[in-house]
Amino acid sequence: MANSTATTGTSIDALVKEGKALGSIWRQVNSLKQTIKESGFDTRLGKLLQQLKANATTDNGQIPTHVLRTHGIQQIDRRRRSEALWFVENEKECRQFIEDNKFKGSSLTALQAAMRKAAKADEADETDNSEAEPSNVGQSDEAPAKAEKAPVKISHKVMVNTIIAQAELNGLDLEKIIEDLMAAIPAAKAAA
Helix, strand or coil, X not given: CCCECCCCCXXXXXXXXXXXXXXXXXXXXXXXXXHCCXXXXXXXXXXXXXXXXXXXXXXXXXXXXXXXXXXXXXCCCHHHHHHXXXXXXXXXXXXXXXXXXXXXXXXXXXXXXXXXXXXXXHHHHHXXXXXXXXXXXXXXXXXXXXXXXXXXXXXXXXXXXXXXXHHHHCCCCHHHHHHHHHHXXXXXXXXX
16 A cells, blocks of 8 residues: 555545646636635645645644655645645635625635634624623612623634634744744743
């Protein structure tokens, strides 16, 4: 089984061929509608990256640079690769959002921003509704006790994706952020 992947059965040669084909067309200007079709650039790139990530031997799930080079996609901007992977991992929600909101954006970056904005608006609506004090007309004179809000817990993957998205959104160097996080670990452990 030297030329096939363990999880999908797709040969390495086929993945390399797909990667090189994507590498050769990635600079073409396409509309979002075209790039997210089943045979569109971003969908194909995301699926390739998903397979490479599943086969990654690193502990953090990142695709090693030599694998990107072997597959001919190292020259594709890392943000574009990240967006394509995000799209494939969230394809059902993205397509539903595009359909429901009649989204007319021109890129995955715009789609991500619109989905984040909509999610924040939904959260704000939920917060406004849940924080509204119930009417006490016809009830006792005692003031209703406000419920304590429990801290929102997020998963490791959500935290990582949030850091990556915010770094890209604000034009920050992700490697510098990682270095700063590594430097902050001893202080965090001491405080805990």
